Amino acid sequence: MVETEAYQGDQGMAVRKPSPAAADLVSTLKKALFIIGSTTIVFVALRNSLTYHLQHFWGASGDFWQHQWDKILQTFGDDPYFLMVYGSTIVSYFVYWSIGILYTLMDTTNKPAFLRRYKVQPGTNEPVEPWKLVKCILWVHFNQFFVGIPFSIASYYLLALRGYDQSPQLPTFHWVLFELIICILLEEVGFYYSHRLFHHRLLYKHFHKMHHEWQSPIAITAIYAHPLEHICSNLSPVFLGPLVLGSHVATVWLWVSLTILSTLNAHSGYHLPFFPSPEAHDFHHLKFNQCYGVLGVLDLLHGTDDKFRASKCFSRHLMMLSLIPPREAYPDDEPKGKTVKGKQC
Ligand SMILES: [Zn+2]
Ligand SMILES: [Zn+2]
Numbered sequence: 001m002v003e004t005e006a007y008q009g010d011q012g013m014a015v016r017k018p019s020p021a022a023a024d025l026v027s028t029l030k031k032a033l034f035i036i037g038s039t040t041i042v043f044v045a046l047r048n049s050l051t052y053h054l055q056h057f058w059g060a061s062g063d064f065w066q067h068q069w070d071k072i073l074q075t076f077g078d079d080p081y082f083l084m085v086y087g088s089t090i091v092s093y094f095v096y097w098s099i100g101i102l103y104t105l106m107d108t109t110n111k112p113a114f115l116r117r118y119k120v121q122p123g124t125n126e127p128v129e130p131w132k133l134v135k136c137i138l139w140v141h142f143n144q145f146f147v148g149i150p151f152s153i154a155s156y157y158l159l160a161l162r163g164y165d166q167s168p169q170l171p172t173f174h175w176v177l178f179e180l181i182i183c184i185l186l187e188e189v190g191f192y193y194s195h196r197l198f199h200h201r202l203l204y205k206h207f208h209k210m211h212h213e214w215q216s217p218i219a220i221t222a223i224y225a226h227p228l229e230h231i232c233s234n235l236s237p238v239f240l241g242p243l244v245l246g247s248h249v250a251t252v253w254l255w256v257s258l259t260i261l262s263t264l265n266a267h268s269g270y271h272l273p274f275f276p277s278p279e280a281h282d283f284h285h286l287k288f289n290q291c292y293g294v295l296g297v298l299d300l301l302h303g304t305d306d307k308f309r310a311s312k313c314f315s316r317h318l319m320m321l322s323l324i325p326p327r328e329a330y331p332d333d334e335p336k337g338k339t340v341k342g343k344q345c
Helices: 020-076 080-109 113-118 130-162 173-198 201-208 219-223 227-245 249-267 279-287 297-302 306-310
Strands: none
Touching: 020 080, 080 130, 080 219, 080 249, 130 219, 130 227, 173 201, 173 227, 173 249, 173 297, 201 227, 219 249, 227 249, 249 279, 279 306
């Protein structure tokens, strides 16, 4: 409680001096206002500068992208059904396998050798079991074609019902940026809760256990999942943003490509420099009941990352801005040579 001096009447022009505690409070408030004020100014200046440069880049290259889009429309036609269903399928298939195959080559050949130092769980999948790999490739193709295409058809009709941007003009840079932010937030909510639901004991053994056959995942296991899980946990959370916003098909392609790159990285088993950290989802595969989300915000809120935060993996959970492998920058506490293969965290 703040102490105040005793009331001294109205006589004279006496000015009550604030007590030391009140002075402290005023001083703290002043400092807080100064910090908040200057932080806001710096933040706004940086934000304006950043968006200015990005907008400048977009403005300079905007014609380029519009020109590319025009060429796509001239080549494949502007049928909204074709662009949304088959266009999205082709884009996602291309992104998944063009990057997925590079990671798979790293896992099957163990080359280049220096990349072994960036393994999240060293000693695992060196090399990956051939039959397990074939099974994964077949299931992923099943999900991409026999689950993905019907899902895209349903998505198209839902979007058409809701109404979405079918203009031959690409949306503006700022609008795409805004849509991507909303998509990321909605995906986090959709993925976290559906994923956590699949960990319920009644659902886990029937559906999600399949995805967890890989305790040390590789990139292309990203959508190695039961078809029901693929619909509810992988496809629907990604589709949520475009459905709410009525996004342009080009934004959908961009968003889908970003989510594929993100999930390939999260499952890759490699924590590479300048790449977002895959430690949290890798830890999920290792420990099963930790880190259900993508961003980690809901895990923090629900306390479902407590063991992760207490582990050594958490200290490595950052984007490495140097070539030093995370395991060497933040080594395990155990003496070298005593660690169990793939179980260090
Ligand atoms: Zn996974
Ligand atoms: Zn899981």
